[in-house]
Amino acid sequence: MKREPMLAGPIDLMVLAVVDRRPSHGYAILSALRLKSGGRLDLAEGTIYPALYRLEQAGYLASDARTVSGRSRRTYRLTRAGRTALRERRRAWRDLVASMDAIVHGAAGDHG
Amino acid sequence: MDSPAEAYLRELRHALRRDPLLARRVIEEARDHLTLIADEERRHGMSQHEAEEAAVRRFGPAGPLAVQFDGFSLPLKIMVGLSAGMTLMVALWLITVIVAILPARDPARIPLWTGLAAGFLIYSGLTLAYLIVGPKQPVLRATVLALSVVAIALGAYGVVRMATATSGHFEGYLLLMGLILAGHGIVALIDTAMSAAIARRIAAH
Numbered sequence: 001m002k003r004e005p006m007l008a009g010p011i012d013l014m015v016l017a018v019v020d021r022r023p024s025h026g027y028a029i030l031s032a033l034r035l036k037s038g039g040r041l042d043l044a045e046g047t048i049y050p051a052l053y054r055l056e057q058a059g060y061l062a063s064d065a066r067t068v069s070g071r072s073r074r075t076y077r078l079t080r081a082g083r084t085a086l087r088e089r090r091r092a093w094r095d096l097v098a099s100m101d102a103i104v105h106g107a108a109g110d111h112g
Numbered sequence: 113m114d115s116p117a118e119a120y121l122r123e124l125r126h127a128l129r130r131d132p133l134l135a136r137r138v139i140e141e142a143r144d145h146l147t148l149i150a151d152e153e154r155r156h157g158m159s160q161h162e163a164e165e166a167a168v169r170r171f172g173p174a175g176p177l178a179v180q181f182d183g184f185s186l187p188l189k190i191m192v193g194l195s196a197g198m199t200l201m202v203a204l205w206l207i208t209v210i211v212a213i214l215p216a217r218d219p220a221r222i223p224l225w226t227g228l229a230a231g232f233l234i235y236s237g238l239t240l241a242y243l244i245v246g247p248k249q250p251v252l253r254a255t256v257l258a259l260s261v262v263a264i265a266l267g268a269y270g271v272v273r274m275a276t277a278t279s280g281h282f283e284g285y286l287l288l289m290g291l292i293l294a295g296h297g298i299v300a301l302i303d304t305a306m307s308a309a310i311a312r313r314i315a316a317h
Binding site: 025026027030044045046047049050053057059065068071072073074 | 137138140141142143144145147148149170171172173177180181249250307
């Protein structure tokens with residue numbers, strides 16, 4: 001079962017936005033997503049890793065592994081290409097939200 | 113008996129068995145993540161066993177997770193690396209012939225063979241560079257992709273030419289060079305095309 005395509009874009013955008021604030025590992029990124037969404041974002045936590053790999057393959061993230069408490073921990077940071085992609089996606093997301101808002105609330109107003 | 117976390121990691125490793133290098137990296141990250149969730153759950157009063165069960169639930173089922181890593185294929189990368197290595201060996205062999213044999217036996221062929229050697233050397237070098245940094249360098253990926261199409265065409269031409277040559281003009285090493293070049297071209301084309309498709313899909317989101 002593949003992840004819903006509709007969700008892939010927002011997840012990638014959210015991950016880029018979190019990593020932009022500070023380099024983070026998978027668990028910390030998930031915790032930040034949960035905290036920022038007020039607990040409303042309820043993802044299977046493993047889902048974050050294919051997204052991280054995808055973004056690293058695309059050159060938007062770079063990663064380093066180091067040993068913490070005897071375990072390997074990989075920290076991700078935004079690359080220059082990632083910063084550019086984040087800027088573009090933020091703009092696209094704002095446009096999408098504004099369009100949706102206009103359609104959904106506009107439609108309610110038209111028929112209400 | 114395995115703990116719930118270890119049993120889950122074993123299941124995940126099995127689901128990713130086609131690509132051991134990727135599996136190793138994913139398992140390391142998953143182990144760290146599961147441990148951190150379990151620590152969090154224990155702070156909320158769970159036993160170690162309950163905390164690990166909760167961690168596995170929160171992480172999500174292994175099979176569907178493994179499917180999401182499609183497109184990061186190590187076997188294909190190994191094939192690209194091996195074929196680039198063979199092309200590099202052909203280039204080195206050509207250079208040896210140019211330097212050690214042709215000046216005395218057939219100096220007229222030196223320019224043609226030098227061009228061939230340079231082509232093989234550049235193509236193998238670019239393919240190896242793509243394997244190391246390629247997915248992050250779209251221009252390099254596009255260059256290798258384009259060169260792979262040329263390599264397939266030239267390799268196929270060489271093979272067909274030798275296969276249909278009269279026995280007097282048949283040269284086995286040219287047939288072998290054509291096969292190596294075409295084979296390299298095919299696997300590199302598949303890999304770069306897949307990588308480009310993944311990058312397009314990401315950019316589309």
